[in-house]
Amino acid sequence: MKEQSFKVTGMTCSACSAAVQRVVSKLEGVSSAEVNLATETLRVSLDENSVNFETLQTAVEKAGYGLIAPQTLKRAELGVDGMTCASCSAAVERALKKLDGVGEASVNLATNRAAFTYDPAKVKLAQIREAISKAGYTPLDLAAEEPRDAEQEKREKALRVMRLRLMAAIVFAAPILYIAMAHMFPSLGVPLPAFMNPHTFPLVFALVQLLLTIPVIFAGGRFFRVGFKTLFKGSPNMDTLVAIGTGSAFLYGVYATVLIWLGDFGFAQHLYFESAAVVITLVMLGKYLEAVSKSKTSEAIKKLMNLKPKTAVIVKDGAEITVSLDEVAVGDVVLVRPGTAIPVDGIVADGASTVDESMLTGESLPVEKQPGSPVTGGSINGEGLLRFTVTKVGEDTALSKIIHLVEEAQGRKAPIAKLADVISGYFVPAVLGVAVLSAVVWALVGKDFNFVLNIFVTVLVIACPCALGLATPTAIMVGTGKGAELGVLIKGGEALETTHRINAVVLDKTGTITQGKPELTDVVRYTADPEADVLSIAASAERGSEHPIARAIVNAALAQNLSLFEPEQFRTIPGRGIEAVVNGHRVLAGSAKLLAENNVYLAGSTADALALSGAGKTLMYIAVDNVLYALMAAADAVKPTSKHAVERLKSLGLEVYMLTGDNAATAKAVAESVGITHVLSDVLPDGKAKEVQRLQSQGFRVAMVGDGINDAPALVQADVGMAIGTGTDVAVESADVVLMRGDLSAVGAAVALSRATIRNIRQNLFWAFAYNIVGIPFAAGVFYAFGGPLLTPVFAGAAMALSSVSVVSNALRLKRFRFKD
Numbered sequence: 001m002k003e004q005s006f007k008v009t010g011m012t013c014s015a016c017s018a019a020v021q022r023v024v025s026k027l028e029g030v031s032s033a034e035v036n037l038a039t040e041t042l043r044v045s046l047d048e049n050s051v052n053f054e055t056l057q058t059a060v061e062k063a064g065y066g067l068i069a070p071q072t073l074k075r076a077e078l079g080v081d082g083m084t085c086a087s088c089s090a091a092v093e094r095a096l097k098k099l100d101g102v103g104e105a106s107v108n109l110a111t112n113r114a115a116f117t118y119d120p121a122k123v124k125l126a127q128i129r130e131a132i133s134k135a136g137y138t139p140l141d142l143a144a145e146e147p148r149d150a151e152q153e154k155r156e157k158a159l160r161v162m163r164l165r166l167m168a169a170i171v172f173a174a175p176i177l178y179i180a181m182a183h184m185f186p187s188l189g190v191p192l193p194a195f196m197n198p199h200t201f202p203l204v205f206a207l208v209q210l211l212l213t214i215p216v217i218f219a220g221g222r223f224f225r226v227g228f229k230t231l232f233k234g235s236p237n238m239d240t241l242v243a244i245g246t247g248s249a250f251l252y253g254v255y256a257t258v259l260i261w262l263g264d265f266g267f268a269q270h271l272y273f274e275s276a277a278v279v280i281t282l283v284m285l286g287k288y289l290e291a292v293s294k295s296k297t298s299e300a301i302k303k304l305m306n307l308k309p310k311t312a313v314i315v316k317d318g319a320e321i322t323v324s325l326d327e328v329a330v331g332d333v334v335l336v337r338p339g340t341a342i343p344v345d346g347i348v349a350d351g352a353s354t355v356d357e358s359m360l361t362g363e364s365l366p367v368e369k370q371p372g373s374p375v376t377g378g379s380i381n382g383e384g385l386l387r388f389t390v391t392k393v394g395e396d397t398a399l400s401k402i403i404h405l406v407e408e409a410q411g412r413k414a415p416i417a418k419l420a421d422v423i424s425g426y427f428v429p430a431v432l433g434v435a436v437l438s439a440v441v442w443a444l445v446g447k448d449f450n451f452v453l454n455i456f457v458t459v460l461v462i463a464c465p466c467a468l469g470l471a472t473p474t475a476i477m478v479g480t481g482k483g484a485e486l487g488v489l490i491k492g493g494e495a496l497e498t499t500h501r502i503n504a505v506v507l508d509k510t511g512t513i514t515q516g517k518p519e520l521t522d523v524v525r526y527t528a529d530p531e532a533d534v535l536s537i538a539a540s541a542e543r544g545s546e547h548p549i550a551r552a553i554v555n556a557a558l559a560q561n562l563s564l565f566e567p568e569q570f571r572t573i574p575g576r577g578i579e580a581v582v583n584g585h586r587v588l589a590g591s592a593k594l595l596a597e598n599n600v601y602l603a604g605s606t607a608d609a610l611a612l613s614g615a616g617k618t619l620m621y622i623a624v625d626n627v628l629y630a631l632m633a634a635a636d637a638v639k640p641t642s643k644h645a646v647e648r649l650k651s652l653g654l655e656v657y658m659l660t661g662d663n664a665a666t667a668k669a670v671a672e673s674v675g676i677t678h679v680l681s682d683v684l685p686d687g688k689a690k691e692v693q694r695l696q697s698q699g700f701r702v703a704m705v706g707d708g709i710n711d712a713p714a715l716v717q718a719d720v721g722m723a724i725g726t727g728t729d730v731a732v733e734s735a736d737v738v739l740m741r742g743d744l745s746a747v748g749a750a751v752a753l754s755r756a757t758i759r760n761i762r763q764n765l766f767w768a769f770a771y772n773i774v775g776i777p778f779a780a781g782v783f784y785a786f787g788g789p790l791l792t793p794v795f796a797g798a799a800m801a802l803s804s805v806s807v808v809s810n811a812l813r814l815k816r817f818r819f820k821d
Contacts, residue, residue: 008041008068019230030046079113079139098131125326165219169284176216198268213250222239223243236428246793248453249453308377348369351370354367369386432460459776475760482814504700506703510660518636523631538630541570547578549618567581567587577590588626615669643673659683688704689713
């Protein structure tokens with residue numbers, strides 16, 4: 001089974017998304033289908049041998065909607081030299097269009113530019129250049145663009161059209177409301193002109209309203225086109241309710257106008273044109289505000305995409321060349337000037353600077369970079385000049401993977417949405433039934449046709465499946481987007497919902513609580529020589545060793561800018577240490593056993609060794625010419641943020657456990673330094689998942705935080721797996737949540753954000769359900785039957801518009817989420 005995503009067009013409410021999901025799920029070869037109303041996407045798991053895009057498209061179109069194939073084309077431009085007339089530009093255009101893989105091609109003679117779309121899988125830019133050359137012209141100054149955000153352009157255009165239609169509707173609906181209502185409120189002092197007085201000129205009164213209502217009907221024509229289309233397809237939606245309700249009011253108004261023309265002037269008081277026009281206008285207003293709000297839910301993705309520069313400066317043969325991002329290849333040397341964006345991922349080859357990585361990791365402080373440091377595309381260079389070697393380009397860069405993760409997450413539903421999805425599938429037919437039943441009941445109890453029509457239209461107009469459909473996905477979109485800003489990548493609604501339930505966090509020690517590499521912490525001298533001399537001779541002897549403690553000693557000496565010497569001799573003694581000759585002196589560095597085997601007297605160091613090993617540190621004995629010279633200790637240093645992060649986790653009501661393969665003494669020392677009381681030590685790599693399972697059997701809902709390959713099984717076993725983003729690819733792939741910072745502070749942010757998002761979803765669902773549970777009976781006249789007020793279609797339309805906007809606006813409050821670190 002292969003999982004694919006497609007864009008669905010024409011959906012306006014949860015009934016629409018439920019209909020699409022239903023028809024696709026029924027197809028043979030489809031194992032699962034999930035439709036997200038907020039992102040307008042269909043995610044489907046299918047057997048490619050049994051079902052293809054055309055099959056899916058046919059099924060969706062039969063249901064009354066559209067399906068768009070994934071776009072693989074890129075857009076680019078080339079300058080073309082040598083064109084002198086229209087025949088030249090036509091020749092270049094023909095040459096481009098002949099290439100397999102080139103879509104649209106347009107050559108502008110005035111600007112000497114060729115714009116085209118192409119499929120990189122079928123044709124390369126080099127082949128396109130060659131085709132132009134063969135046609136007799138010279139391709140110049142490649143300006144390949146990043147693939148345009150066609151979806152964003154489309155939405156912006158749709159918003160402009162919606163705004164224009166809304167303005168047109170308001171222009172005509174406002175006078176209708178004035179004409180229909182002004183004579184009822186003489187105290188307002190805005191009487192109707194004499195020629196429109198309903199008592200003396202009833203036909204003019206009716207005809208003016210009719211003529212003003214027709215443009216509003218056209219402005220809101222989409223409700224009628226889509227509403228009746230889906231009704232006839234057997235999948236009625238919100239548009240159907242609006243179309244039937246306002247259409248009934250309009251047709252009754254036309255019928256009343258005809259009767260007035262025939263001489264029955266009493267119908268001038270019962271036209272209902274204002275109900276049709278104002279309700280359509282209010283629903284259009286609600287839909288426009290909803291669309292504006294929905295566009296804001298994906299701002300996090302837009303911000304991430306905007307981090308990518310369009311060009312890069314590469315250094316070739318000593319020359320600086322500005323090229324498009326598409327032309328940067330692995331192995332290229334890229335130059336980054338102060339204040340500019342780093343275009344792709346790489347390793348610093350030359351220069352030193354600080355880099356702002358806040359949009360990727362959420363870390364506000366700039367990070368120092370020097371030769372050997374990794375740099376990430378999208379981050380901003382500080383005050384220094386950097387040259388770096390490219391290691392990843394295109395979809396392989398960290399920024400592209402982050403964007404992909406966030407897009408995936410925003411398209412996945414949370415389990416909490418399932419109830420709303422089930423109800424949405426039956427909602428519109430049920431409302432149609434309630435509207436008809438209410439009208440029939442009121443007719444049977446003796447109410448006149450005007451009252452019955454008022455009830456029928458009001459019930460249809462007030463019902464709002466949109467609020468139900470948008471309650472969950474909008475909150476998930478904003479929540480996951482906010483997470484990306486904070487350096488917390490949550491892989492979908494299910495992970496988001498599960499995270500808010502956890503009550504225990506298991507932290508892997510190495511690389512998660514600690515730095516993951518030992519650092520020299522203590523130098524105990526047994527000689528009068530200065531510490532710098534002791535460290536210098538020990539580091540010189542250890543230069544050839546790859547042992548982690550040896551590297552820690554060498555790094556400590558280099559950090560102090562000490563002079564190191566090349567050993568004349570060097571020998572590794574497996575399981576013991578090393579033997580070297582430095583400046584004519586025989587140096588032993590290793591375990592106590594190594595020195596004892598070489599008859600070095602160690603009794604004077606026993607107390608120091610016990611104290612240091614008791615603190616969880618690893619020891620390295622140094623002897624020079626068979627005399628104990630120093631005892632050095634190294635430890636995997638705790639990250640500066642770990643203690644505060646653990647305190648925050650506890651403040652969130654979580655039980656915190658530390659998991660490690662180290663011995664009990666080392667584990668206890670590290671745990672105490674960060675305030676952890678629950679320690680799981682001496683755990684082998686294959687036992688980590690079992691420890692998580694044991695905690696789960698005790699009733700804990702567990703989040704596991706790790707960074708290594710050996711953490712992957714435990715990350716999968718946990719209710720929520722959280723991977724440190726600086727860790728291995730295996731750990732990141734296995735996790736439900738990726739923490740882009742290399743420390744634990746983001747764990748608390750992930751939990752707090754999850755809780756805030758689920759709380760927001762519950763508020764949305766409560767409002768959506770409460771609105772419909774109260775509103776529909778109100779519109780049906782239940783309250784009126786017991787002496788309460790009777791709702792009109794105009795107020796019903798306003799309430800319906802408000803409900804959708806309020807749900808999306810509430811979701812947008814998550815953008816103000818702050819985790820006080």
